[in-house]
Amino acid sequence: MGKKKIVIAVSGASGAIYAKVLFDKLVSQRSQIEAVGVVMSDNAKEVWKYELDNDSYLDYPFKFYSKTDFTAPFASGSAQYDTMIICPCSMGTLGRIASGVSDDLTTRSADVILKERRKLILVVRETPYNLIHINNMRTVTEAGGIICPATPSFYSRPDSIEAVAATVVDRVIDLAGLDTSSYRWGDEASSP
Numbered sequence: 190m191g192k193k194k195i196v197i198a199v200s201g202a203s204g205a206i207y208a209k210v211l212f213d214k215l216v217s218q219r220s221q222i223e224a225v226g227v228v229m230s231d232n233a234k235e236v237w238k239y240e241l242d243n244d245s246y247l248d249y250p251f252k253f254y255s256k257t258d259f260t261a262p263f264a265s266g267s268a269q270y271d272t273m274i275i276c277p278c279s280m281g282t283l284g285r286i287a288s289g290v291s292d293d294l295t296t297r298s299a300d301v302i303l304k305e306r307r308k309l310i311l312v313v314r315e316t317p318y319n320l321i322h323i324n325n326m327r328t329v330t331e332a333g334g335i336i337c338p339a340t341p342s343f344y345s346r347p348d349s350i351e352a353v354a355a356t357v358v359d360r361v362i363d364l365a366g367l368d369t370s371s372y373r374w375g376d377e378a379s380s381p
Contacts, residue, residue: 192223193367196263196273196302197251198295201232202314204277204339205240208233210354211276211361212249218367225251226263226270228294256293263298266305272365273302276358277314277339280322286311286334287325299334309334310364312357337361 195215199208215225229237229246237246254261262268275282275295282295286309291297302309311329313336315322326336341347341356359371 194224194270197227198275199229199233200279200282201230202277202279204314205237206354210358227251227253266301272308274310276312278311280315283325287328303332314339
C-alpha cells in the first residue's frame with residue numbers, strides 16, 4: 190500500500206483538542222503519509238486560541254491553505270488525495286457538504302472526495318442533534334462519507350484531556366487506514 194495523501198479541515202466547532210491530537214498523531218505517522226494539506230476556518234483559529242490558549246497549529250510541519258485557495262491540489266480530483274478528515278466538524282460545515290454547497294476550500298474538497306469515491310471522515314461536534322443535523326448526517330453517509338462523532342470512550346481509562354481526545358482520534362486514524370498502536374478492546378495486554 191502506498192503512502193496516503195490526506196486533507197485535514199478544522200472548522201470552528203468547539204473541540205480544538207481533537208484537531209491538536211490529530212495533528213500530533215499524524216506527525217508520528219509521517220512514514221505512512223505522502224502529504225498533509227490543512228485548511229482551517231477563521232473561527233477554527235480563534236477557537237484553538239481560546240480553548241488551548243495558544244496558536245501552536247502554526248508549529249506543525251504541514252502545508253496550510255487559505256479557506257479561499259481553490260488552487261490547492263485537493264480542490265481537484267486529479268490530485269488523488271485519498272482521505273479527508275474534518276475535525277472537528279461543525280453542523281454548518283456538515284450542512285453545506287450535505288447540500289452540495291462548495292463555497293470554500295473545505296466544502297469544495299469534501300465534494301471532490303465524495304465525487305471521487307474516496308474517504309471523507311467527519312468528526313461531528315455537537316450535542317444534542319436536531320433532526321436537520323441527523324438528516325444531514327444521513328445524506329453524507331448515503332453519499333459515501335463516514336460520520337465519526339467526537340464521542341470519547343473511557344474503557345481505556347484515559348488519564349488526561351489529551352488521552353480522552355485520543356480515544357476519538359485513534360478511531361479516526363483507523364478509519365483513515367493508517368497503522369497505529371492504540372488501545373484495542375479485547376487485547377489481553379491492554380484490557381482493564
